[in-house]
Amino acid sequence: MKVKIKILLFGMLTDMAGKAFVEIEFANNIDVNTDTLMKKVIELYPEFRKVNFIIAVNKKVISENQLITVDDEVALLPPFAGG
Amino acid sequence: MLNEKELNKYNRHILLKEFGEAGQLKLKQSKVLVIGAGGLGCPVLQYLTAAGVGNIGIVDFDTVAESNLQRQVLYCEDDIGKSKIIVAADKLHKQNSLINIIPYNIKLNTFNAEKLFNEYQIIVDCTDNFSSRYLINDLCAILGKPMVYGSVHKFQGQVSVFNFKIRDKKPTTYRCLFPNPPESANLMSCSEIGVLGVLPGIIGIMQATEVIKIITCIGEVLSGKLLCFDALTMQTTMIEIERSSDVENITPSTLEEFINKNYDLENNCSSSFKLKEITAGELHELLTDKNNIQLLDVRYLNEPPFIDELTDLQIPLHEIENNHFKISRDKEVIVYCKKGIRSAVAIEILTNKFQFTNLINLKGGVDEWIRFKNKISKLKELL
Numbered sequence: 001m002k003v004k005i006k007i008l009l010f011g012m013l014t015d016m017a018g019k020a021f022v023e024i025e026f027a028n029n030i031d032v033n034t035d036t037l038m039k040k041v042i043e044l045y046p047e048f049r050k051v052n053f054i055i056a057v058n059k060k061v062i063s064e065n066q067l068i069t070v071d072d073e074v075a076l077l078p079p080f081a082g083g
Numbered sequence: 084m085l086n087e088k089e090l091n092k093y094n095r096h097i098l099l100k101e102f103g104e105a106g107q108l109k110l111k112q113s114k115v116l117v118i119g120a121g122g123l124g125c126p127v128l129q130y131l132t133a134a135g136v137g138n139i140g141i142v143d144f145d146t147v148a149e150s151n152l153q154r155q156v157l158y159c160e161d162d163i164g165k166s167k168i169i170v171a172a173d174k175l176h177k178q179n180s181l182i183n184i185i186p187y188n189i190k191l192n193t194f195n196a197e198k199l200f201n202e203y204q205i206i207v208d209c210t211d212n213f214s215s216r217y218l219i220n221d222l223c224a225i226l227g228k229p230m231v232y233g234s235v236h237k238f239q240g241q242v243s244v245f246n247f248k249i250r251d252k253k254p255t256t257y258r259c260l261f262p263n264p265p266e267s268a269n270l271m272s273c274s275e276i277g278v279l280g281v282l283p284g285i286i287g288i289m290q291a292t293e294v295i296k297i298i299t300c301i302g303e304v305l306s307g308k309l310l311c312f313d314a315l316t317m318q319t320t321m322i323e324i325e326r327s328s329d330v331e332n333i334t335p336s337t338l339e340e341f342i343n344k345n346y347d348l349e350n351n352c353s354s355s356f357k358l359k360e361i362t363a364g365e366l367h368e369l370l371t372d373k374n375n376i377q378l379l380d381v382r383y384l385n386e387p388p389f390i391d392e393l394t395d396l397q398i399p400l401h402e403i404e405n406n407h408f409k410i411s412r413d414k415e416v417i418v419y420c421k422k423g424i425r426s427a428v429a430i431e432i433l434t435n436k437f438q439f440t441n442l443i444n445l446k447g448g449v450d451e452w453i454r455f456k457n458k459i460s461k462l463k464e465l466l
Binding site for chain 1: 119121122123124208209210211212213216233234235236237239240241260261262263264265276278283309311313320321322323324325327328383401402404405
């Protein structure tokens with residue numbers, strides 16, 4: 001069995017991925033945290049590395065690694081430049 | 084005290100019991116500095132003027148361009164080529180003659196910013212680049228002034244109020260979100276990225292709302308939160324932000340440190356790099372023997388205008404690093420985009436990271452190419 005974690009993308013990340021969210025699959029018997037999740041995201045989209053985005057879990061900016069479950073809402077927010 | 088004219092003009096504000104005459108008087112006595120009179124600045128200025136904010140400073144050094152009119156609603160066709168702050172000040176004065184509008188035709192830097200900020204209570208960030216945003220953030224943090232932040236990207240916008248103290252809690256700043264400017268700041272600041280015209284209107288009005296709330300002490304100020312708005316889905320997401328523990332280590336703590344800091348990201352990036360350029364006319368000559376050159380389009384895929392004679396290799400700027408191997412190393416490669424800005428960034432990346440030496444930027448991009456071609460065909464008609 002596998003679980004899918006959905007990650008919402010904003011701004012330039014949407015342009016780079018060509019879509020508004022990505023789904024990352026994990027075996028359901030392992031612990032997923034934000035570090036492992038980001039590693040997979042960067043593997044899929046190496047160009048994300050150039051954008052200093054922040055990670056929000058359940059609408060809260062996180063400052064350190066934290067466990068993620070299927071029900072958590074993960075969002076990646078890059079800075080915007082336009083005015 | 085408000086005079087009779089003011090009581091009449093601001094009647095709909097005064098009728099609000101949360102506001103009353105006292106709230107309107109606070110607006111009249113307030114001083115707000117709006118930095119940038121573009122997409123965000125226009126609605127901020129128009130609504131603060133209408134609301135009766137007594138003293139409004141405007142900072143900008145740009146002139147009105149035709150491509151501004153799609154979203155910068157203070158300006159009209161007759162204003163093209165004129166100084167933005169002069170036009171803005173004139174129109175805002177006509178909109179409300181009871182307030183003071185103070186235009187500053189300057190580019191903000193660490194030397195002129197402090198004196199200016201000291202004249203005002205609230206700073207509204209309506210800029211379109213990271214250099215100015217970090218500069219404004221850091222100076223607001225040092226001087227203890229609220230910064231009402233807004234920015235846009237295509238169909239999305241962000242709003243927050245930084246450096247706004249609630250009781251004794253240390254406030255959040257822009258650096259709590261994004262400690263340092265992005266590596267690709269040049270690329271992301273590129274004014275060529277499209278934006279839905281109404282979007283800065285929506286975001287700017289939210290900024291103006293926050294300014295009015297701060298002055299009149301009504302409601303809950305958008306501090307410690309980042310509002311993210313998406314015009315395509317009309318969804319608003321509110322993200323909680325916490326004050327970062329190392330924000331003090333990355334923000335200048337004194338005015339002296341601030342003045343000596345280099346905020347000019349563009350200069351930082353291009354210091355050791357010399358761009359080779361070609362004009363549309365020179366390219367026209369080169370095209371007679373297409374075999375010796377490669378043409379590289381770094382615009383988004385399917386980005387108009389489509390130019391048949393320049394179509395060769397296409398790699399959008401954000402994919403350039405992963406596709407550098409497709410670019411010729413022995414032919415002369417002419418790199419182009421719409422205006423010649425993104426292509427210059429592409430050349431810089433390719434030169435610095437992948438040691439290319441054969442890249443030449445098309446000055447003025449395809450816009451300039453089209454102008455040149457039109458000129459030629461007009462000349463031919465005359466002959």
